[in-house]
Amino acid sequence: MRARKVFAGRKIRTIRQGHGLTQQAFAAQLGISTSYLNQLENNQRHVTAPVLLALADVFAVDIKDLSGNEDDRLLADLAEALADPMFSGEPPPSPDLKLVVQNAPSVAHAFLSMHQALRRAGERLAELDDTLERTGAQSDPTPYEEVRDFFHYLDNYVDWLDRAAEDLAGQLRGAISARALAEHIEREHGVRVVIGGDAARTGGLRRYDAQARVLSLNPRSSNATQGFQIAHQMALIAHSDAIDEIVRKADFRSADAGAICRIGLANYFAGAAVLPYAAFMEAARELRHDLELLAERFGASLEQVAHRLSTLQRPGLKGVPFFFARVDQAGNITKRHSATKLQFARFGSACPLWNVHSAFETPNRIIRQLAETPDGIRYLCLATTVTKPGGGYRAPVQRYALALGCEVRHASELVYADDLDIVRDEAFEPIGISCRICERHNCHQRAVPPLKHKLTVDEQARDTVPYGFE
Structure with a gap:
């Protein structure tokens, strides 16, 4: 049986370097040329028996160590x-x-x-x-979670609906106001818009009587909200078949998920109609993503603008990839999307070090934060509060914080980064996703230890938190 050739260049190089010898000196001790040794070390030649014996004799190398088994x-x-x-x-x-x-x-x-x-x-x-499943925290996803994941895996961009909404904006020639939308839905679909009516009596934002073809809107809603609700109803009337087909292909587990998705798709259409893709992207670049100026130019709310920025993912015409979230005062994330690497916690509240919580302390201001997640990715984070009064002294007031952000490599495209020190490491605050999966050891705001880590407890010492972990 023919013997197998042995290539052991790395091992020979390690032996030579271990003795502190140059190739010339090492080759001389083995009785071979320097060029031949160079070929051996680069696995261009196999090790012959005389060389193996010389290595064993001169450098006390066990021949078995060069057999190639490793x-x-x-x-x-x-x-x-x-x-x-x-x-x-x-x-x-x-x-x-x-x-x-x-x-x-x-x-x-x-x-x-x-x-x-x-x-x-x-x-x-x-x-x-x-x-989580055994403790009852998770089994099958809820219909709401299933729809949320559906939009997440689409990058929150639905091409057909987005282009249909852009076509509608073109028909209106840029006048995307509640009045223009009301005139259009009456002219094209025979639906009369009433400010008040059933919506005012029930306290809702929108009520549609399909038999009478009357759409009632809450008179206390802003012009931007009224326009959005008209566009939403228009999607359900004009594009019902297309929406049904998208829902059918999604193959949801339950009818509830399909119904929730229909609402989500109609909302998507409405946002894309009020803020048409190409015009909005051009304005965002021109105004360097100034949220207030964009809202003023398009007659939209800050929430509509922030959410729309996170959907600018049209192939061939993508905008800055943003994450967007809406958070209540208890830290619950009620709306979320991320076109960035940042993913929000599915269970529990958001990281307390994230500036979205600080927004409640400084209402009506956009606050900024340079942040770094445990994976080393750095972000420019923006946060501000929004309130949605219900009307009257006893009516409840909805209060949320909006979060918007992008990786710091896009910071030059945002007006909010102009005077920030994005080079200095110390300028970035460490944030996480959720305490349960965050592995930072020195976090002074840690609420619970990370899962699947063994705790180390020293009763003779007390740090910021009463435990450590491996």
């Missing part, structure tokens, strides 16, 4: 890791893997370490999901 194991581990379903596409051919193992084994070991870390992270998430 390389074989590394090659097998690498091939096994690349067969993992998490890696899509065809795996690299064997000759390429051999080159990596022979010439860059540290890269191979680093890849295997990364693969193992990913597997452990996946297992931890699976255990967390199982824990």
Whole structure:
């Protein structure tokens, strides 16, 4: 049987460097030329028996250590890791893997370490999901969560509806006011808009009588809200079939999820009609994403503007990728979307270090924050409060904080970054997603320890929080 050739360039180089010898001095002791040694170390030549014997005799090397068994194991581990379903596409051919193992084994070991870390992270998430399910915190997603995930995986951009809304704005020639929309829905769809009526009596924003074809709007609502509600009703009337088809293809688990999605799609159409894509993007760039100036130019609310900025993801004409959220005073996220790497906590409240909470302390102001998440991504975060009075002394007042932000690499496109120090590391505040999954050790606002970490408790010492974790 023919003997297998041994390539041991890395090991020979390690032995030489361990003795502090140059290639010339090492080659002289082995009785070979410097050029031949160079070829051996770069795996361009296999190790011959005389060289193996010289290494054993001169440098007391165990010949078995040069047999290549370790390389074989590394090659097998690498091939096994690349067969993992998490890696899509065809795996690299064997000759390429051999080159990596022979010439860059540290890269191979680093890849295997990364693969193992990913597997452990996946297992931890699976255990967390199982824990939450067994404790009743999660089973099947609720209809609301299912619809939220549906929009998330669409990047909160629905092309057909967005373009249909833009066509409507074109028909109105830019006059996207409540009055213009009311005239259009009456002229094109025979629906009469009444300010008051059923909506005023019930305290709702909008009531539609399909039989009488009358749309009633709350007289206390702003012009921007009234216009949005008219456009919403127009979507349900003019584009009902298209919306139904989108819902059908989504294949939701329940009829409730489908009904919620219909409302979400109609809302999407309304936002895209009030703030048509191309015109709004052009204005956003011109005004450097100044929320108040954009709201003034389009006669929209700050919430409408902030939410629309997070949907500018049309292929070939994408805007700055923003995250957007609406948070109540208890820290619950009631509306969320992210076109950035930042993902919001699915369970529990938002991180207390996020500036969205501070917005309630300074109403009617847009506050700024430079923040860094545990993954090292840095963001420019904006936050402000909005109130929605119900009318009258005893009527409840809705109060929310709006959060909008983007990665700091886009900061030059925002007027809010002009005087901020985005270079200095200390300017960025550490924030997280949720205490349950945040691994920061020195957070003074930690509410609960992270899941799946062993706690370390020292009764003889007391830090900011009464425990540490591994």
